Amino acid sequence: MLMHGDHIVCISHGEDADGLICAALLANLRGAKPILVTYEEFKGALIDVNYPTEELYICDLCVRDELIGEILRIAEFARVIIVDHHPTAEALLRRLERSGVQVVYSSKDCASVLLYDQNKVELGREGARLAAYAAVSDQFEDGPIASRIISMFDRQILEHEALILTHALFRITSNDFRQRVVEELGRYIIPHRISGLVEAAVSHLEHMASLMEEIQSKAVRLGRLAYFDASDEPSTGAVANLILDVLDVDVGVSYKPAIGGRVNISIRGRRGIGLHLGEITREVAMRHGGFGGGHDRASGASIHKEKLVRFIEDLEMALSQPLKPF
Ligand SMILES: [Mn+2]
Structure with missing residues (x-):
């Protein structure tokens, strides 16, 4: 060298x-x-x-x-x-x-x-x-x-x-x-x-395995999505992906607290669900005074923590509307 x-x-x-x-x-x-x-x-x-x-x-x-x-x-x-x-x-x-x-x-x-x-x-x-x-x-x-x-x-x-x-x-x-x-x-x-x-590497796999067990027992299902509090995890995106691995839902939502009383939310969708999560996320986040956006199957948002439950409910409503091509 x-x-x-x-x-x-x-x-x-x-x-x-x-x-x-x-x-x-x-x-x-x-x-x-x-x-x-x-x-x-x-x-x-x-x-x-x-x-x-x-x-x-x-x-x-x-x-x-x-x-x-x-x-x-x-x-x-x-x-x-x-x-x-x-x-x-x-x-x-x-x-x-x-x-x-x-x-x-x-x-x-x-x-x-x-x-x-x-x-x-x-x-x-x-x-x-x-x-x-x-x-x-x-x-x-x-x-x-x-x-x-x-x-x-x-x-x-x-x-x-x-x-x-x-x-x-x-x-x-x-x-x-x-x-x-x-x-x-x-x-x-x-x-x-x-x-x-x-x-x-094995230690990471073990951590993922126990996290998946926790998602299995604690994630909350709401229509086409399921959500899970990822406060103890470094990456909300990784947790949202795991939700799709563990549960039979189309969309995984995971979140953790951020500065200024906000929450950071990651949203991941299964292939072929026929929705643009980035556009839906942006629209729903704006409706609740936050911001968001992203790709068709991977998006994120930041909103005030008091709005979290309503945000997830509205997100589920938007997912359940008749499919329209994008
Ligand atoms: Mn790279």
């Missing part, structure tokens, strides 16, 4: 395999120092980048408007490369490109696959394997580049290794552990051989 000290830095999404694998590929390729961040830590990490950094990679992180100033500041003394696949305002990326920032972007493949594709000669077959793990983990297996890469390997072994990594990362949130995972992945150690990873 090349050593460049802090001259080459990679700020990457620290919460999932795609972000970690971007950091591992860049550590291997460029000796880049990995800085793993959540969205809350993203801005602070940018502020910390100063001369003599010569090269900054920003990976698997959706760039927001308010971060442009920091990125342009860094671009005055360093080469900045953004590698991402999140739905991002086209104009924002163009503006960064015009200021000399290199943008590697596609919404059709995950960030690690895009990064691999740019450097496939140097990264070789083991780099491709890592990128393929990220595609499986991010559920971007059907991406135009990903599908080609995945076909190079034994599909089942690839998927199993990728999911050991994915599930372990749900369980282990300490930065030290994740830094070690990046370092070992960068040396092309396969996930099940990274110490602690299998145990963490």
Whole structure:
């Protein structure tokens, strides 16, 4: 591995395999120092980048408007490369490109696959394997580049290794552990051989199994939906998906308290239900003084906690109206 000290830095999404694998590929390729961040830590990490950094990679992180100033500041003394696949305002990326920032972007493949594709000669077959793990983990297996890469390997072994990594990362949130995972992945150690990873993955599965038992006994059914209080869980979206796994309903709703007396609500729908949950959620949330929206089968809302029961009742009413195509 090349050593460049802090001259080459990679700020990457620290919460999932795609972000970690971007950091591992860049550590291997460029000796880049990995800085793993959540969205809350993203801005602070940018502020910390100063001369003599010569090269900054920003990976698997959706760039927001308010971060442009920091990125342009860094671009005055360093080469900045953004590698991402999140739905991002086209104009924002163009503006960064015009200021000399290199943008590697596609919404059709995950960030690690895009990064691999740019450097496939140097990264070789083991780099491709890592990128393929990220595609499986991010559920971007059907991406135009990903599908080609995945076909190079034994599909089942690839998927199993990728999911050991994915599930372990749900369980282990300490930065030290994740830094070690990046370092070992960068040396092309396969996930099940990274110490602690299998145990963490199994521990996550066990946690999911007991959560499913709890959903089975405590979730409340209301017509086509069921809802469950996810106050003790990190991700309301994951819980809403589990509701669909456990119960025979079309829509899972899960929520937990947020700041200012509000609740954050996640809503997930089964494939083929013929409704656009994002549009329904936006309309019902607005009716109750909140906001919301999203995709056809995955949406979210934020409302005041006193409105929660009425929100869920109105959501169920909207779901039960005659199906109209969208
Ligand atoms: Mn990603």
